[in-house]
Amino acid sequence: MRSLSRRPLHDLSPNRICRTCNLPRRQFSSSLPSPPRPPASGIAPLASRQLLSVTGPDAAKFLQGIITANVVSSKGEPRTDPFYTAFLNATGRVLHDVFIYPVRGCAPGDSAQAAGDDGFLVEVDAAQINALMKYIKRYKLRAKVAFRAIDPAEISVWHAWNDTPNSTTLDIPAADPSRIVFQDPRAPGLGHRIIQLAGHKPPEVDVERATEDAYTIRRYLHGVPEGQDEILREQALPLESNMEHMNGIDFHKGCYVGQELTIRTKHRGVVRKRILPCVIYDRAKAAPPSLVYDPDPDSEAGGSPEALTADMIPAETSIGRSGKRGRSAGKWLRGVGNIGLGLCRLEIMTDVVLPGEQAAATFRDGDEFELEWGEEDNKSGVKVKAFVPEWLRRSIDGQQR
Amino acid sequence: MKLEITPRAAQRLSEIMAKDKNPNLALRIRVESGGCHGFQYLMSLITMPTGEGLESSTILNEDDSIFQYVPDETESTSPPPNSPKIILDEPSLELLTGSKVDFTQELIGSQFKIVDNPYASSSCGCGTSFDIKA
Numbered sequence: 261m262r263s264l265s266r267r268p269l270h271d272l273s274p275n276r277i278c279r280t281c282n283l284p285r286r287q288f289s290s291s292l293p294s295p296p297r298p299p300a301s302g303i304a305p306l307a308s309r310q311l312l313s314v315t316g317p318d319a320a321k322f323l324q325g326i327i328t329a330n331v332v333s334s335k336g337e338p339r340t341d342p343f344y345t346a347f348l349n350a351t352g353r354v355l356h357d358v359f360i361y362p363v364r365g366c367a368p369g370d371s372a373q374a375a376g377d378d379g380f381l382v383e384v385d386a387a388q389i390n391a392l393m394k395y396i397k398r399y400k401l402r403a404k405v406a407f408r409a410i411d412p413a414e415i416s417v418w419h420a421w422n423d424t425p426n427s428t429t430l431d432i433p434a435a436d437p438s439r440i441v442f443q444d445p446r447a448p449g450l451g452h453r454i455i456q457l458a459g460h461k462p463p464e465v466d467v468e469r470a471t472e473d474a475y476t477i478r479r480y481l482h483g484v485p486e487g488q489d490e491i492l493r494e495q496a497l498p499l500e501s502n503m504e505h506m507n508g509i510d511f512h513k514g515c516y517v518g519q520e521l522t523i524r525t526k527h528r529g530v531v532r533k534r535i536l537p538c539v540i541y542d543r544a545k546a547a548p549p550s551l552v553y554d555p556d557p558d559s560e561a562g563g564s565p566e567a568l569t570a571d572m573i574p575a576e577t578s579i580g581r582s583g584k585r586g587r588s589a590g591k592w593l594r595g596v597g598n599i600g601l602g603l604c605r606l607e608i609m610t611d612v613v614l615p616g617e618q619a620a621a622t623f624r625d626g627d628e629f630e631l632e633w634g635e636e637d638n639k640s641g642v643k644v645k646a647f648v649p650e651w652l653r654r655s656i657d658g659q660q661r
Numbered sequence: 662m663k664l665e666i667t668p669r670a671a672q673r674l675s676e677i678m679a680k681d682k683n684p685n686l687a688l689r690i691r692v693e694s695g696g697c698h699g700f701q702y703l704m705s706l707i708t709m710p711t712g713e714g715l716e717s718s719t720i721l722n723e724d725d726s727i728f729q730y731v732p733d734e735t736e737s738t739s740p741p742p743n744s745p746k747i748i749l750d751e752p753s754l755e756l757l758t759g760s761k762v763d764f765t766q767e768l769i770g771s772q773f774k775i776v777d778n779p780y781a782s783s784s785c786g787c788g789t790s791f792d793i794k795a
Contacts, residue, residue: 325695350698350783350792398793399694401752517792519697520785 294555294569294597298474301422301467308472308487309417310386312393315379316405323380326399326517328498330510342442344508346498348518354496356392357486359383361440361455381455383417385487419475420465421451432465439463446506447482447651477553480599483537483649490593490601498522499531500603505655530614533590537649538602540570540642547628551647555597568642570595574633579644582628589629602646609646612656662754664728665761666747670773671730673764674745685709687746688773692753696790698783702775724751756780756793
């Protein structure tokens with residue numbers, strides 16, 4: 261770590277220099293200070309998400325063939341409630357994780373569309389919208405569907421939450437036709453998605469306005485991955501990304517792209533790796549007892565200037581066992597401050613007992629894991645601990661019974 | 662645009678035409694999105710409109726191509742009058758050109774089948790669904 265100080269001065273970008281004294285703010289660190297703790301209740305605009313409209317008489321049938329969730333309700337009628345789902349490729353790897361909002365009549369803002377057509381808004385990682393557009397166009401053939409990327413100024417995506425101990429409900433007028441309000445189905449207590457059909461105008465919800473960082477931190481604390489920086493395109497598997505526990509997969513709907521591997525793994529296989537929330541901590545310190553976001557873990561220790569934060573760790577850094585060689589225990593995905601997400605081998609990093617196996621094969625309480633990155637003579641490293649969220653543990657247990 | 666029809670497939674179509682006493686019978690092959698690999702073949706038997714019905718018919722569309730079976734050993738290039746016909750629409754033909762239409766007889770069942778599709782990169786276990794090369 262000390263060797264980081266050998267960095268040439270011109271490598272320091274302006275945002276690392278304190279404006280008042282013109283000196284580097286964090287001498288040894290290469291990142292900005294970590295964002296503050298999220299407020300107990302808040303609402304945040306999500307610039308990382310963008311919408312795509314799919315309209316036309318064949319829209320429902322068209323989507324049914326290429327997504328993991330069922331477009332038809334359990335009663336056999338077209339679904340009217342929003343839902344979480346994914347697009348997979350033919351070999352069963354995730355291409356995009358999305359929310360789909362059915363819109364009756366013509367899609368909002370789509371005045372060019374004939375009224376009466378079924379429509380859907382598909383919410384996707386904003387960096388991936390062109391890839392998704394290209395992908396679905398391949399499957400259009402003769403189907404009567406039209407696609408359009410929607411400008412964020414036209415319809416915007418928001419997320420609101422309330423963790424206040426006594427009243428965890430949010431007062432959002434749902435009946436308003438200018439917005440779609442939808443409880444995030446991925447994890448209990450995560451919050452609500454709000455699709456603001458009237459563009460940039462923020463929804464009138466009486467909570468603190470927060471940034472997307474606050475949303476991301478809460479998402480990590482709940483262990484919910486999102487977007488292709490965390491659910492890696494053409495690499496991640498839907499079951500390893502916990503999608504079946506986040507209500508994103510219907511195992512009874514019939515054929516869709518990628519169904520073969522997904523259903524075979526569900527019925528015949530074992531999911532050995534899952535995306536889990538992790539805490540990183542200094543190699544010299546003890547493992548943290550719980551999953552808590554701390555923007556500045558060294559503050560009480562007199563402010564260690566060389567603190568390493570999760571955003572410095574390169575994606576897909578291998579997680580190794582402390583003091584042991586052998587195969588990788590998982591890989592790092594993305595993080596902020598002292599928390600983040602990793603794709604973790606359950607039997608090595610957690611006490612989860614896999615179906616058909618006697619006991620947690622190799623995990624012992626007190627086992628420690630490490631992340632190491634950087635050039636050979638200039639390595640940085642932290643320890644990392646994975647946590648199994650309560651909702652996920654319950655869902656996995658329920659499945660095995 | 663080329664499509665190969667195997668003698669076995671032609672033979673089977675002729676048999677169906679004879680059995681149904683319908684000389685205007687044809688096999689329509691369509692590609693639709695769906696199935697576990699993204700695209701699937703749909704096959705159906707249709708009766709081709711003739712004479713006056715031809716203009717107003719909705720069975721045949723403008724973008725349809727009609728393929729007729731010409732046995733390999735014949736000298737003439739024009740197909741015999743009652744040789745079996747296969748109909749493909751334009752988007753389907755784009756994904757099928759160069760393929761072979763066969764009639765397979767297997768334990769799992771006898772069926773018309775597309776084999777050796779040069780555009781398919783992978784297909785599912787039952788062979789009705791496939792993925793195209795990007």
